[in-house]
Amino acid sequence: MPMEQNVPLAPLTTFHIGGPARYFSEGKTVEEVREAIRFAQAGQLPLFVLGGGSNLVVADAGWPGLVLKIAIHGIEEQTEKGKAVFAVGAGEEWDSFVGHAVQRNCSGIECLSGIPGSVGGTPVQNVGAYGQEVSETIASVLVLDLRDGQVRELCAEACGFRYRTSIFNTTQRGRYIVLQVTYGLTPGGAPAIAYADLKKHFAGRSMPPTLAETREAVRQIRAGKGMLITEGDPDCRSAGSFFKNPVLSAEKFHELERRAAAKSLPVPSYPALAEQRKVSAAWLVEHAGFHKGYGSGRAGISSKHALAIVNRGQATATDVVALKEQIQQRVEEIWGIHLEPEPVFVGF
């Protein structure tokens, strides 16, 4: 397995930011992954597991140890109790797999079309969009446990999925390498048209949309928001949404309503948010003065989405962190809410 040195990480991320990895290798099989881990352990090197690089802010100094890109491929399909069960290698591109499932006329992940990154990255933050989350269809996750080197199959319950979290990015962070994810989809199932944007897109149609039409609609809506990686669109040089929608206690929510009322603003609410008393982070950011297109520097806010910090060209991780802190501070001052970043900070 080739082990490279001083490999620039910026081109391996959607943000196009960050310094080099001291060592870099790709694991195409479980044995190659094990070999890379042995190399890191022997040299007492810190290990970072890379997927598609779409949820990362890599430090300007890069990563001082080994970056191991998971490149395990393959999609196996079988039928179990009326479900189409897909076991997918962690290194497969997520959106290609969604396309494959839709082509096989299987529902359950069609609204997650157009999300960049790898299959192995999806359980980590329980990827979600347009009314679906992978936790609804993940049956199990095959992992390599770095504590004892064993391969284990974790059932969905064991993954502790919640909004943008799982054990992989909270209690067991750094313990597991995802090798394969198994999704249980519904053959011939109807698409989930629950989200306002999607309902609007299909309003007035007499026939319900197909899975393929739903996938296409989601991709179109995402492109309009700079949330689809599109060649030549500077608004998608980002890590997607930069902040999570805060989940508030009843008390905090009333405090927010009070502050909003003092400015004659209604706090936006729609079912997907209200269910968990989530507040739109984009609304908080926009109403703290950070409008779409904000900033004249190298890092700014997307002209299509208030929640995406974008690299306008030569931005550094330091520029991004400075803007992040400016936004967090202002939102806290105005709304009394601390915004938590969604991307993973690497090498800080």
Ligand SMILES: Cc1cc2nc3c(=O)[nH]c(=O)nc-3n(C[C@H](O)[C@H](O)[C@H](O)COP(=O)(O)OP(=O)(O)OC[C@H]3O[C@@H](n4cnc5c(N)ncnc54)[C@H](O)[C@@H]3O)c2cc1C
């Ligand atoms: C334009 C754009 C739009 C986006 N839209 C959405 C959206 O709608 N919804 C959403 O939820 N996210 C969205 N994202 C964020 C991102 O695409 C997802 O979080 C994605 O699942 C990250 O996967 P990745 O393979 O790129 O992971 P990476 O960015 O490479 O890594 C992210 C984290 O996962 C870990 N990781 C990755 N692979 C593995 C593995 N095999 N084993 C163990 N750990 C691993 C890494 O160590 C790191 O901690 C968007 C990003 C962009 C750039």
